[in-house]
Amino acid sequence: MKKKSFGTSEALLRRALKVTPVGAQTFSKSHRYLSGSARPCFIDKGKGARVWDVDGNEFIDFILGLGPITVGYNDPEVNAAITAQLAKGITFSQSTALEVELAEKLAEIIPSAEMARFVKNGGDATSAAIRLARAGTGRDMVAVCGYHGMHDWYVGATPLNAGVPESVKALTKTFEYNKIDTLDKLFAQYPNQIAAVILEPCQGDGPENGFLEAVRASCEKHGAVLIFDEVVSGFRVALGGAQEYYEVTPDMTTIGKGMANGMPISAVVGKRELLDQINDGVFISTTFGGECLSLAAALKTIEILSRPDAFDKIWRVSSKLRDGAVELAATKGLADIAKMWGLPPHAGFMFSETDALSPTDLLSVFQQRLLLEGILSLGINNFCLAHDEKDVDIHLAAIDKALNDVAKALDANSIDSILQGPPINPIFKRN
Ligand SMILES: Cc1ncc(COP(=O)(O)O)c(C=O)c1O
Structure with missing residues (x-):
């Protein structure tokens, strides 16, 4: 992926911060949850498993709106159900x-x-x-x-x-x-x-x-x-x-x-x-x-997810990412630092604390590289029906590089020379 600038996102963020607490209507969708130099703070559109930010940068999205997208963005069947209902009333x-x-x-x-x-x-x-x-x-x-x-x-x-x-x-x-x-x-x-x-x-x-x-x-x-x-x-x-x-x-x-x-x-x-x-x-x-548009969308979404191969596909594709990521961490000697958790359709690395670095430091370095490689992820990955094995190959190639950055940070006991922008700064920490 050829990176463009993030100027439009940055300008929107400056405007947003004047009129919107944390610059976003949802805590976990705010700039504070993305790290480094390639932060797409504002999204323009989505299709399938991909989104494009307001600067035209393309990402394979493993956040999926924090979970709501289960079929895929802008899905023709779900859209048809919504528009058919729209013609009748909301x-x-x-x-x-x-x-x-x-x-x-x-x-x-x-x-x-x-x-x-x-x-x-x-x-x-x-x-x-x-x-x-x-x-x-x-x-x-x-x-x-x-x-x-x-x-x-x-x-x-x-x-x-x-x-x-x-x-x-x-x-x-x-x-x-x-x-x-x-x-x-x-x-x-x-x-x-x-x-x-x-x-x-x-x-x-x-x-x-x-x-x-x-x-x-x-x-x-x-x-x-x-x-x-x-x-x-x-x-x-x-x-x-x-x-x-x-x-x-x-x-x-x-x-x-x-x-x-x-x-x-x-x-x-x-x-x-x-x-x-x-x-x-x-x-x-x-x-x-x-409200009828949501009811119509729910019925169609459930119909699509009920098809015999739907969850088989989600599990097959997501297991490939989970297994591949675990293997990469093991190969690089990072299995103790980057521990995978979760069932494959909702899984990711949990980073351990070291004497010098916090889990958030390590996640920031890791996530920055994913963003640079065109992967939108908060660490934990959600899957939808539109993700396929090729998306996982691209994600695994990005994880390979991201873990190398984590290893560099561990060697240096610092993220300063690796992170090219702000670290993740979570608002809400669970008990
Ligand atoms: C397990 C769980 N329950 C409840 C909620 C609250 O949902 P909402 O943000 O739609 O109110 C969330 C949101 O992330 C959640 O993860």
């Missing part, structure tokens, strides 16, 4: 058949789904699930493990909790993935007080020693509602999400991101007795819950 005064069809489809493909409530963002769905669990149990406390969006009940338990009342913070407790004793400790410490256990079912290298089954059993024993937050894993690791892949069924599930190939829709789905509370006192209702 939002109406009563319900449409689309709402019923999508709720029925989710009940068919997601093991825990009996009923569905549509909202817009992942955080809307997780907040709705927590309210339903609190109403259903008559309890107030929640146990969390993972990231669950921007609302008070969750961010109160994170370092970025300014503005959240103390009384709300006190209701949320965290436990650790793959450490069932940390959850059982909470149940012992707060007997009959925990309404819900919410967790991202896929974290790191996945559940060990029957962790998800043990969480399921603890929730049953202590009368808490189990919620899988599948906003990331839903429609990415399997059509029915991590619960299909790991064969553990929660009481409720939250989905969002990948369900409509980029259109804004999310949902809480789950047991009838829990969702039925919306008929009787639990307030979960929004103006745009039945």
Whole structure:
């Protein structure tokens, strides 16, 4: 790829910073998450697995909008479904058949789904699930493990909790993935007080020693509602999400991101007795819950992802990247520094700390090289149906060079002479 300038992106960033906090509407899409000299801060268009920035630079995109793109950018079939609906109307005064069809489809493909409530963002769905669990149990406390969006009940338990009342913070407790004793400790410490256990079912290298089954059993024993937050894993690791892949069924599930190939829709789905509370006192209702372009896009996206070879292809292509990257790190003697984690459709290197360098330093050096080679990645890679083996070959060639840069930084105990611009400067650090 021949690099052009990033002048238009830079000029837009200067304008954005005057009128937009962090220069972007989403933290993780801001300039602070890209490093070095080749940062495409503003995107113009996408097609398949590729995007072009406002300066005309082309990238193979492994961020995919932070997950929403599961088929591919600007997909002709999804676009046709959206435009056909656009010709009929976007939002109406009563319900449409689309709402019923999508709720029925989710009940068919997601093991825990009996009923569905549509909202817009992942955080809307997780907040709705927590309210339903609190109403259903008559309890107030929640146990969390993972990231669950921007609302008070969750961010109160994170370092970025300014503005959240103390009384709300006190209701949320965290436990650790793959450490069932940390959850059982909470149940012992707060007997009959925990309404819900919410967790991202896929974290790191996945559940060990029957962790998800043990969480399921603890929730049953202590009368808490189990919620899988599948906003990331839903429609990415399997059509029915991590619960299909790991064969553990929660009481409720939250989905969002990948369900409509980029259109804004999310949902809480789950047991009838829990969702039925919306008929009787639990307030979960929004103006745009039945917005039709997103419903039409979701139905078409699910139809495409249901085709027999869809997830086979995503797993085949993504496994080639995961395996190839692990091999490159091992060949270069960097296996201890660059450790791969995640299921192939959502996997990447986690860098270890050294005496002189932080994981973010090393990721910055690594990512700068990927950007220079035309790969858009935050380290963790998302895959869609439009990625193919050739894209992976290009990505692996870039990783080869990027790991060489990491090795140079390790030799020098410094990133100063390698990084040609700012390092990654994350806003939100998970607990
Ligand atoms: C696991 C998980 N849950 C919930 C959310 C919140 O989704 P949204 O940003 O759409 O509100 C996210 C967002 O990244 C997420 O990763």
